[in-house]
Amino acid sequence: DAGVTQSPTHLIKTRGQHVTLRCSPISGHKSVSWYQQVLGQGPQFIFQYYEKEERGRGNFPDRFSARQFPNYSSELNVNALLLGDSALYLCASSLAVSESSYEQYFGPGTRLTVT
């Protein structure tokens, strides 16, 4: 079975631009979460979606937004890019949203560089 897939793998953008990152969850998984990982730190939670609805939001500015589609894939959008947005963006999928026993499966990430 295919794991979580993300596209693109790498991306270089200029300050002020906009970026869209994409994620396809494992087949059968209805929950998708997004994380940002700055070099040298652990991942930080950005959003969680379940059945196309936002179920959680981390401490990120409104420049960050996301959505989930009927096929459970998801997009993360970042507007007005700053140098500090340079990071590895990770997508994770899981069967459900609220069960604290369920594990999450991560994709390989999208490496975003803002110049």
Added chain:
Amino acid sequence: DAKTTQPNSMESNEEEPVHLPCNHSTISGTDYIHWYRQLPSQGPEYVIHGLTSNVNNRMASLAIAEDRKSSTLILHRATLRDAAVYYCILRVYNQGGKLIFGQGTELSVKP
């Protein structure tokens, strides 16, 4: 957010057991203990989780203290491929799916 404390780094020799400790003194009765690891240039990978009893799977074992204020991830025979950052995470009931990652323990394995 529920907090865990782990050593910044540990070293191990190949084919020897590794015990990775985690303290979580503020854990509540419904919090699950999860372990993930992140190999270089990859996304995090689920390793194991538990609530009260010790757990075993093909990757590792999880030993949970009787008072649940600490736990230990056990790799029975470390290989070079086990070199990674290991994260101990508390999954808090009714806080949805978010994982709160700390700094983790960077495990290096010497041949």
